[in-house]
Amino acid sequence: MPRIGVFVCQCGNNIAATVDTKKVAEEMGKLPGVVYTCDYKFMCSSPGQEMLRQAIKENKLDGIIVSACSPHMHEKTFRKAAEGAGLNPYQCEITNIREQCSWVHHDKTKAAGTVKSIDLTRMTIQRLKKNQPLKKIKIPVKKKAMVIGGGIAGIQAALDIAEGGREVILVEKEPSIGGNMARLSETFPTMDCSQCILTPKMVEAELNENITLYTYSEVEKVDGYIGNFTVTVRRKSKYVDEERCTGCGECIEKCPFKVDSQFELGLNKRKVIYTPFPQSVPNVPVIDAPNCTKIQKDKCGACAIVCGPKCIDFKMEDKLVTEEVGAIVVATGYQNMPNERFGEYGYGRIKDVISGMQFERLASSSGPTGGEIRRPSDGKIPQSVVFIQCVGSRDEKKGVSYCSKICCMYTAKHTKLYSHKVHGGQSYVFYMDIRSGGKRYEEFVRGAIEHEGAMYLRGRVSRVYEKNGKIMVQGADTLSGNQVEIEADMVVLATAVVSRDGADTLAQRLGIGYDKYKFYNEYHPKLKPVETVTAGIYLAGTCMGPMDIPESVAQGSAAASKVLALFSADEMAREPITSVVNRTTCNACWDCVTACPYTAIEREAIKDRQGNVVRWVAKVNDGVCQGCGVCVAACRSKSIDLKGYTDEQVFAAINAF
């Protein structure tokens, strides 16, 4: 027979005014297994708690009920008090007779409130009888983090974590970190040069002792859970020994072959052995294997000959490395929508129709034109440039329905750069709305219009075509209500910001969610903006959706602070409310596996002595399980149950109704 104690709280007059607490206690005393009852003025006060501890000890109670306020208020208090008296804290249950009874049933005769309190307390008592002692789950935390993606968001996160004294591995799939920001010329709203503010950060990341750079690398596999991830990284062969390379650039100099530069978006060529851009970090070239004649046809080898330290190895292979980390920050960024999708704008057909990012390269002093705005077809300086906004954005039919958020700003920036660089040139901007929310953003756009003379036309462009060597831009100016046509020398498309190709594959490897555009889902868009549903995995920057540099950086720092908070203790304690599988009855239907929103359930092989698999069963990973109980309801053979909310406990409560 259990020995249960029931403590009914009066909460001053808060409960006692409409609930006869004495009667509740008396009634409960009549139930089998209840060996102690009382009612008291303030259970949560120090004397109240002391009384509770005393009663447990004196009456050798093995379970207690406190009928008082909401468990959200004092469950922790009373469980701690019970623990102080040597009771397992999960043998203490709360009945809510304040928020659910006294405060909502104002009947002064106390009839309704008392009856309901008695019912609720009885239900809790019956439930308590089925309780099992539980232990908090302790998870050791590996205090090393991984950041995936070395754009500005990832760099910032890595630097902040390193600054906090923890080790970080920064994984970047390109030969250099820097991401899209490395391509930009000057940046809104302050117009500082992108390279000037980015390069120091890149170098810092390279030099910081706590940061290990894995460039030209990709995450292949992720196992484990918060505090204990095991990540397999493929380090693609650079064909250059990173340790020995001095970055002298001789090899690049001597390589006789050129191909289109991806970094320059086709506006320029690069060698087959290359660094993406001069300020690359690390400053170690890689060989573009599919284009290298040595690797493909065993001819050439010029680079290896000139390399002083002899670090070129044409036989080098990819390496798989495994890293154990406690937290992961995902900062894989964005790409631009392919412009070819909009045949009406002639991109790819008309040479001087370029993308906004290509314009950045033209305007960049380290770009293919040394910062002069020259059009790709003939190198002439364009005297009129038409900018088309919302290309692919806000276009449900052919593009994406969302607003890309940054293009209004960077287009205004482009008109400014253009007017500074080409005197007498005229820029035209076709826009639908100008979205310039942010500190000093609206002023920035107004400046482009009022001081730099950009002509803003409200309307979309319908088509772009060539006529007598000019580019004709045909659209509407909805403010005057007319069709308009402009003869331009160059057209710049502000193409939509979209998720990276392969973003979904990475998300699946990490077990994080993504939306229909393959942007990663934050746990809560307002209150948990850098967390994911998978504990221990955080997000930063444009892998979540369009944003500008300030936001990306803020998120990098936010994610880093989450990681540092996690790393501040050696282990994490978690509520033991997790599911367990009954291995004898589980028939491996995997319904629970599909149902679990956290992919917390794994398939486990049961082997015989010889090591042959005899059977499969489901297995819950305590580190991952969040205790929602969805799996329990999904299991048809009743082979999985949720600790703290077992079927037995719930049925006991229902049966006591």
Place this chain on the structure above:
Amino acid sequence: MEHMKIPYYPGCTLNTVAKQFDTSAREAASIIGFEMKELSQWNCCGATFPLTPDNVIGLTAPAKVLSSARKEGDTLTTLCSVCYNVLKRTNKVIRDNKEKRNVINGFIEEEYDGSVNILHYLEVLRDKVGFDKVKGAVKRPLKGIKAATYYGCMLLRPFEDIGIDKAESPTIFEDLLRALGAEPVEFANKIECCGAHLAMNNEEVVTNLSGKVMTSAVDAGAELIVTTCPLCQFNLEKSQPRVAESDTGYTPVPVVYFTQALGLALGQDIETLGFEKNSSDIMPLLKKKGIA
């Protein structure tokens, strides 16, 4: 490829004022090695796909054509872009919209389910025959002829229903002309409208739109304009003198059906191509290029 017989819907115009479109196509087919088998029973498709979805009656005429085609095979080919557009869109409605299918079948007293595959003659050449094979059959390459391939509207739009090629940057037509030895030119208005049925009451607009098509073609260096639709053909040819009148820099060029160009390249007897039924004259160009 074994001998192919493809059910064929000529439509009313190809039976009358655009006879040369029809005959040149049939002849070319037989040279390439397939047969266009005219439907034994057909009626006018209505020449307009009703743009308002509540107009189901407008779909009955094309539905009748489709249901008789069903009895003769599982594909149906057309030449005229308008017929193609109307039949293909109607077919899609019947296939995808059960409610409308029932209403339409009730009207035409047939049980048609939308299972006929509608192919434009260009698609037959591209997908069933293959442009390579067409190229192989060329006897009289249209060498040195800069040709403007004028798509117009109905062959391409709406993309979701038609899908013959990319709506804004199609190439099927150019690819054919290239196979025939001609040099297709890229011109601005190749997918813009010629003025269509406004021919009936608004010459001004038709001249303007057709004029833009032709001037942009000629500006791009075209010496010949090739069409896929009798109405385009009519509007362009009819407007050309007026365009030349108002724009002194404009040199008129011959306008022909693509099947005429095809027949020419395949070595068909020039006399049988019906060029005399066109109101523009292709002969000087052919002479100049040493083709005739």
Place this chain on the structure above:
Amino acid sequence: MKIRIANDDIQSLEVRRLERVSGEDVKRCYQCGNCSGGCPVSYAMEIPPTKVMRFLQLGNIEDVRKANTMWLCVGCLQCYSRCPQGVSVAAILEGLRQEVLRKGASKTEVRDVPFPFLKKAPQQAIVCGFRKFVG
């Protein structure tokens, strides 16, 4: 021109009827201007396509009815093809034409069409023209 706007206009039953006939939802239009920009006949229209949509949103169907726009639309579908919102102004204009034609009125009487045209023009132009202009 000043447009007075009242609740009755915004909730106009006539516009709702037009929406039903055309299968379009005028609210979908976000006034980007692409249709006016691309419409080949826009230049000759008294109210270009984008403005047609705006007038209908405001419930001002009267002015749209009076304009030449619907009779100039060639049904080329450039508006629909490029509308980011998937709106077919062509269908709206057809709906407006149908309103007139279904009442038996005509834009063009058969006797007004010149005989040489009837003789030489492709049948399809005549059939289509009749469908678009004759009630």
Place this chain on the structure above:
Amino acid sequence: MSGHTEHSAPTGGYEPKIMAFVCNWCTYAGADLAGTSRMEYRPNVRIIKLPCTGRIDPLFIIKAFENGADGVLVSGCHPGDCHYTTGNYHARRRWIGFKHLMEFAGIDMRRLHFSWVSASEAIKWVDLINKVTDEIKALGPFMEYKGLKATEAEQG
């Protein structure tokens, strides 16, 4: 062991007994807010707190009816707001198959209510309880299962 205290309203007459299964994060907190705001509502509901509506087993509901409930209410977070991201979707998906089961078990579907109440929707909670109580009251006691419990007890 069941020992439902028979009770009647101060006015006398029939008072239905209603069991509510609510999630811990949204609806339970919403009900708490009704309390802290001192709102008043009908006293007929007994809450059982679960982590998520996704935890609810159809048998819980059938058992509630067996134990004398005249109506059952299920309430959790709004779609998209689930604390466990998709738990409530699972719950909703399950209802579909589950409705048939209920009907098969002879339960009048009007006695089973589903709702979404967020942590801030105290008013919605109050209105919901009042509405459900009145509706069940109008339906009268759920007699189909009455006595079932007793027979079971005799046998087992």
